[in-house]
Amino acid sequence: MRAVVIRSFGGPEVLEVTEVPVPVPGPGQVLIRVEAATVNPVDVATRSGALAEAGLLPPRDVIGLGWDVAGVVEATGPGVAGLASGDRVIGLSDRLDVPLGAQAEYVVLDADAVTRAPAGVTPAEAATLPLNGLTAVQALDRLDLARGGTLLVTGAAGAVGGFAVQLAAARGLRVVASAGEADEELVRGFGADHFVPRTARLGEAVRALVPGGADAALDAAVTGSAALDAVRSGGSFAALVAGGAPFPLRGTRVFHHWIRADAGALAGLVTLAEAGALTLRVAGSLPLDEVARAHRRLAGPVRGRLVLAP
Structure with missing residues (x-):
């Protein structure tokens, strides 16, 4: 089978x-025939060596790429219940130190990282949900805001930010969305109550809308201290990228959120997607052989996710 790998760090x-053997599922695992796999910023950070420099990726001769997958169960290992050959599924490969990732013709995942695919959507659309949807919902869970609380979402037009706005609105939170001026209509359509251009001074702009500041921030755009200034004293701040957490000034609870695979939470996102409460956005679909082109496109603005179709 074909798979996307790197043997050294650098540009696209x-x-x-490369051609590699089809992996075999072990106990508690499933083999998935990949129909779609997204390309995410974490793939760029892996390829460039940024994750290795940050100490998140140990040395390895061959590194596989790809986190999100949508496809069909080909086989199951011993002890797997609830999944069977022929099931259409989505899943998440949440490990960095692997020789094969989801950008391949087949991938093996733990069964507890896999759930049924949303009905009525294409494999490309389904593949955009796991990594970015789980990042958003898990960060919101940790922020733990009560209904009626106010949340600032930076990067609200991006893949994680867009899901965060929709999920927060569904929870009854008041959302202040920050994005490019051209994206105001988009993020308001996601359910944002207020909009702040990313060129504004966030602290001043948000506090003009929410006296005292927002209860929390989900910093998908990695604005750091600028977003923290928009949060009230004693509020909460979720940083999503290594090195993106500001100092916890004014008693703010600042934490890094590290994504983890979770079939139960992913199943909840599938239900929301089927109900139309989450927007699955595909920025483009490319064959596996054009993965370098996808990485080059990620150097510029992309709305939604680029998807590889093996």
Whole structure:
């Protein structure tokens, strides 16, 4: 089978589509025939060596890429219940230190990282849900805001930010969304109550809308201290990228959120997507052999996710 790997760090030119044996599922695992796999910023950070420099990725001769997958169960290992050959599924590969990732013709995942795919959507659309949807919902869970609380979401037009706005609105939170001026209509359509251009001074702009500041911030755009200034004293701040957490000034609870696979939470997101409460956005679909092109496109603005179709 074909799979995307790197053997050294660098630009898109280090990406390889190579022939490797089809993996075999072990106990508690499933083999998925991949129909769609997204390309995310974490893939770029892996390829460039940024994650290795941050101490998140140990040395390895060959590193597989790809976190999100939508496809069909091909086989199951011993002890797997609730999933069977032929099931259409989505799942998340949440480990960095792997020789094969989801950007391949087949991938093996733990069964507790896999759930049924949303009905009525394409594999490309379904593949956009796991990583970014779980990042948003898990960060919101940790922020733990009560209904009626106020949340600032930076990068609200992006993949994580868009899901965060929709999920927060569904929980009855008041959302202040920050994004590019051209994206105001988009993020208001996601359910944002207020909009602040990303060029504004966040602290001043948000506090003009929410006296005293927002109860919390979900910083998908990695604005750091600028977003923290928009949060009230004693509020909460979720940083989503290593190195993106500001100092916890004014008694703010600042934490990094690290994504984890969770079939139960993913199943909840599937239900919301089927109900139309989550918007699955595909920025473009490319064959596996054009993975380098996808990485080059990620250097500029992309709305939704680029998807590889093996």
